[in-house]
Amino acid sequence: MDPLVRFKDAHSKGIIPDDMYDLVLKRFPIVVAGINRIEKASGIRYPVAYVEPSLVISSPNPNSYEYGILFARTIPVLFDDKFQVVIQISAPLIAYGLKGTIHAILAHEFLHFIELIRKISKMDLLSDEISGNLFENVYSDETRLFEPRVVFKDRTLLNHITKKFPAGFRDYKLEDKVTKFWADKNLPKSNISLDANNVKLSAESLSKIKLSPAFLSKIELLHEKSLKIHKKKLY
Numbered sequence: 221m222d223p224l225v226r227f228k229d230a231h232s233k234g235i236i237p238d239d240m241y242d243l244v245l246k247r248f249p250i251v252v253a254g255i256n257r258i259e260k261a262s263g264i265r266y267p268v269a270y271v272e273p274s275l276v277i278s279s280p281n282p283n284s285y286e287y288g289i290l291f292a293r294t295i296p297v298l299f300d301d302k303f304q305v306v307i308q309i310s311a312p313l314i315a316y317g318l319k320g321t322i323h324a325i326l327a328h329e330f331l332h333f334i335e336l337i338r339k340i341s342k343m344d345l346l347s348d349e350i351s352g353n354l355f356e357n358v359y360s361d362e363t364r365l366f367e368p369r370v371v372f373k374d375r376t377l378l379n380h381i382t383k384k385f386p387a388g389f390r391d392y393k394l395e396d397k398v399t400k401f402w403a404d405k406n407l408p409k410s411n412i413s414l415d416a417n418n419v420k421l422s423a424e425s426l427s428k429i430k431l432s433p434a435f436l437s438k439i440e441l442l443h444e445k446s447l448k449i450h451k452k453k454l455y
Contacts, residue, residue: 223268230274231273250314261373262373263438266330267307267333274310276291276308279413292308292309292326292329293307294333316398327380327381340429366442370449
């Protein structure tokens with residue numbers, strides 16, 4: 221699948237103007253380089269990724285004026301009994317993010333992806349609490365299972381991640397740029413409530429998910445190493 225297919229489609233329908241289309245296409249190689257870099261640093265293939273032709277905004281609750289920009293999301297998809305994790309990358313991130321920021325966000329989503337796979341392999345998504353709040357669990361970064369320095373053998377990439385995500389990701393310069401050059405110019409926005417991120421997977425659909433044993437044992441090993449680091453931090 222061409223990761224730019226939805227973006228190109230939006231451009232051909234006149235939703236994305238030419239100058240923005242050219243800018244995202246020109247900078248898209250940064251994303252490709254980031255994905256290659258993460259695969260090399262982790263030894264694991266990056267999931268399917270695509271460019272979302274809109275600014276994705278989440279509001280925590282309908283009565284609040286607060287909102288957050290979601291520059292990328294990890295989305296589990298169940299389609300014809302086939303399970304896949306898809307990474308959605310927003311076009312404004314590609315247009316205005318610094319290379320280090322784009323790579324850090326891609327790496328961050330990759331950690332969500334392996335966390336999700338591990339939870340599925342352990343059938344942890346079954347309890348109501350987890351299947352109802354799958355995303356809140358995956359996104360509560362404080363409880364993150366995987367330690368970036370265990371997963372990625374790439375010092376520069378690790379620096380980007382630890383600088384960008386000390387506790388929750390906020391890049392105010394990037395947010396300002398995206399607000400000014402995307403939102404204020406009335407380019408497409410998608411509003412999602414964080415509940416929309418919840419995916420309920422039934423026991424039956426979970427049992428049908430086939431994951432490669434070699435992949436799972438690699439993830440398990442990374443998890444064990446991460447636990448050791450977490451314990452050291454505690455003491």
